[in-house]
Amino acid sequence: MAQNRVEYGRDDVEIAAREVAFKGFFRIETIRLRHRTFAGGWTGYFERELFERGEAVCVLLFDPQRDCVVLTEQFRIGALADEHSPWLLELVAGMVEPGESYADVAQRETAEEAGCTFNELLPICNYWVSPGGTSERVQLYCALIDSAGVEGVHGLAEEHEDIRLAKMSFGDAYAAVECGRINNAATIMALQWLHIHHSRLLQKK
Structure with a gap:
């Protein structure tokens, strides 16, 4: 028999103090708080460090014509x-700046990091990266492109970006997931999503 479940939200957390512990390329905050417990009542006050990252957008570029x-x-x-190697195979990605939509970031980063545009932008999911210690949340997309001529090294010099493009068949990319060569969460999730929807997207040739 199903039991009654208590659902908690933001109002069930009480923040007593919040201060910046470190600010450099990234920011770390120290937060003193308490929250309601499942048994009823409240926890005692405790401190946690929060790696403040904000929101990011990651885009899997897929060419259905060439698979x-x-x-x-x-x-x-x-x-x-x-x-x-510390050189990883990843998705096109960037942080959301004030006033930008997720789609704006996807368009900007696709141009900056891959030197191309997309024909269609398909949402995959929105997820917390590591909520035990960081505020970072990612909007994941698959963008349909024409990959003809998409190659080379890209990125902004003022941001110390040195980004080489890696064009490969979907089969080879998925094999790289299975063998562990591709080993970062956003890229794994996007390629698994593409594996599920692969046949349908090939029809968009």
Whole structure:
């Protein structure tokens, strides 16, 4: 028999203090708070550090005419200990700036990082990256493109971007997921979504 479930929301969290602990390329906040418990009542006050990242948009570029994807390859400081390389195969991606919509960011980053435009933008999902410690949330898309001539090295020099494009068949890209060569969450999720919807999207040739 189903039990009654108590659903909690933002009003069930009480923030007593919030301050910036560090501000550099990123920002870290220290938050003192308490929240309601499932048993009733409240927790005691406690502190947590929050890695403040904001929202990002990640775009899987897919060419249904050629059945291929275009990924980016670039250095990632968080992957210094990666057993293969800190240069990861990823999606086109960028942070949401004030006043921008998700679609705006997808268009901007597709132009900056891949030097192309898309014909159609298909939403996949919106998810929290690692909510135990960071505020980052990602809107994931699949963008349908014509990949003819999409190649080379891109990115903004003032942002120290050095982004090489990697064009490969969808089969090879999915095999790279299965063998662990592609090992970052957004790219795995997008390619798994494409695997599910692959036959339908091929009809958009």
